Amino acid sequence: MRRGLIGMAALALAASAGPGFAQVSDDVVKIGVATDMASLYADINGPGAVVATQMAIDEFGGSILGKKIELVTGDIQNKADVAATLGGRWYDSEKVDMILGAGGSASSIALERVAGEKKKIFLAPDPASSDITGKLCNAYTVHWVYDTTALANGTGAAVVKSGGKTWFFLTADYAFGYALERDVSEVVKKAGGTVLGSVRAPINTSDFSSFLLQAQGSKAQIIGLANAGGDTINSIKQAAEFGIVKGGQKLAGLLVFISDVHSLGLERAQGLRLTEAFYWDLNDKTRDFSKRFAAKFNGKMPTMVQAGFYSATRRYLEAIKATGTDDADKVMANMKSGKWDDPVFGPSYIRPDGRNMHAMYLFEVKSPSESKGPWDYYKLLATIPGEEAFRPLDKGDCPLVAKN
Template identity: 55%
Template sequence: MRQGLLAGLVLAALSASGAFAQAPLRIGVMGGFSGVYADVTLGEVEAAQMAVDEVGGKVLGRPIEVLSADHQNKPDIGAAIARKWYDVDGVSMITGIDTSSVALAVRKIAQEKGRIDLNTAAGTVDLTGPACSATGAHWVFDTYALANVTGSALAKAGNDTWYMLTADYAFGHALERDVTAVVTANGGKVVGSVKHPISTQDFSSFLLQAQASKAKIIALANAGGDTVNAIKQANEFGITDSGQHLAALLMFSTDVISLSLPVAQGLMLTEAFYWDLNDETRAWTAKFRKLRDKLPNMNIAGTYSATLHYLKAVQAAGTDEPKAVMAKMRELPVNDMMTKNGKLREDGRLVRDMYLFQVKKPSESKGKDDIYKLIATVPGDQAYRPMKDGNCPLIKN
């Protein structure tokens, strides 16, 4: 009896002192920080920390902690990390989560637990389709937008025959599907495709098949180190010298830096962010580079954006309860250095402008980081798939 009374008095004292209120709000940043996607994901943790610092390191009187983990591009590892973070470590939100197969696995865990996942770095459009979630969001790009912006521009320019070189997993399959639809809608034809394993080092046989197709466009439905290696080897084989053109359907500024302008010049690509767009993006990039000296890409900027909007929503909701926070995230417009007046839809898609860029020629560049020229700004309602077409179970047409 006395023990119970003593325990009650201790709990009351802790409550009165605010000890419980000071329990940290934990955010998890998960990514493929080693392997084929390392160069495009390293920097996401620092970006999330920048958002935390921007709100003063606390929300609702609680200190904010950022956890990080490498899922190694393996869905089972990603799912295990998510389960531990949610169940054991008290993580309220997970972000980053590149690699589509991992993203879909983490989404299942988040749905099971009723927790928040804000995906900034995976491509599959299924995250706002069959795998949509009331407590999940897709923040930066997806395969539909990449196919729609880059694919439409190239197809409308008279490139009516395409050959797909596709990474053999969920992301590559989704991107090939979406590009094929765009090319066909613009009167073109995909004359063939070949699948390659993720992280392959030798693209010679795949590129020779693409070259033999005589297609005007060889479209790379892959990402990270796979895209870089494919372009390098295509350049070595002289494929583009014969009149065929490469289309990098998902390419990052970090990839262009890795390739160099002499190799990447002329490539058309779609991104949601570029460091040199305006004074805000330049100022943010300068702050980021004090933490990690590399050019930030859209994955990195997106992790900052998603984390900042989440923290603003927690503050506005007065709680970190997932559904209340998600309601605020949808209610509040997304405004930061990357996104202006963005709107988070019911299916989890953040609707924001996308940009069509062309990689500069060396003669056009004013410095090593001056890599893009802006070709077009595509409003979000034109770039992304209409919500009614996504087959998201949350949406009643």
């Protein structure tokens, strides 16, 4: 009788812990944020990414299935070798269950490879390269927020449609820049435009003068800035000093974040068209999240990447709760099992290639006279359904996608 009562009590405890028998490795769910904490992308992700991730953890009360959720952070310095080393140590020695990040495309691709080899989950809100869900895809990586294809189909297509037929690219000299130039060039040519040339600038350079002079000398109508963060800000500022826009050429910021606009100011940034997955003032849900984020982060509104850290963490924890385990294969299967209404990105689902699908938005930066107050920077021009924004599933050469 006593053995029977003990057995019944054990079954009751297992049932209360979650679906089936709850199984959490090492009695803790450990999440790692690996991102750029202090360099040129730190305003895009950085400390704000940590805040956003912690917000999602706090919404679960800091625990799940009766086990503590632990957050660890690391600075990958936008270096592929640093990201790979950190990822390997976290997954192996420190028993991190899921990593979010990891800065620029090159460092994220390095960590993606580690996740695939270790069969551990990697959710990537930071990077842009569409190769992450293309030829480099694996079963344990989800590209969460945006990619170079979506930027091309948004900003690139809109600029060509408005008359920008000849292009010259100022491109960041690493994986992200190459992918963005490639994807935008395809859209430009498909729309009947011409690419006159390109120049590659080192990441985090302080002097864009020689590169801008080459772009100016091309006489292209559009100078496409295939860079991001501090590089975008500096190239726009220095282009103004050279009188490039006053001379009749136009800049196309192919990856511009609200933090960039804030740094530039509306006087410099007004009229820029840009593609984002998120804007704080888009609807009631985005406003609610953003105001809570700002209260914890010095009054700053979140970038789409920081919103992605929050969204990805929530979805991951929801999958653990639903499956009753932190087993990577079971959690990933649940995450990919159907659609959900995301609090910041709206209706979403994850494709077999690891592309998180949701709407993208084409915005134009307001003029100073149009802005009604702090962070009131964008006006919405178009909503682009995910199926139109992102590359078709069968066009990316992802080995996980069956060929017809």
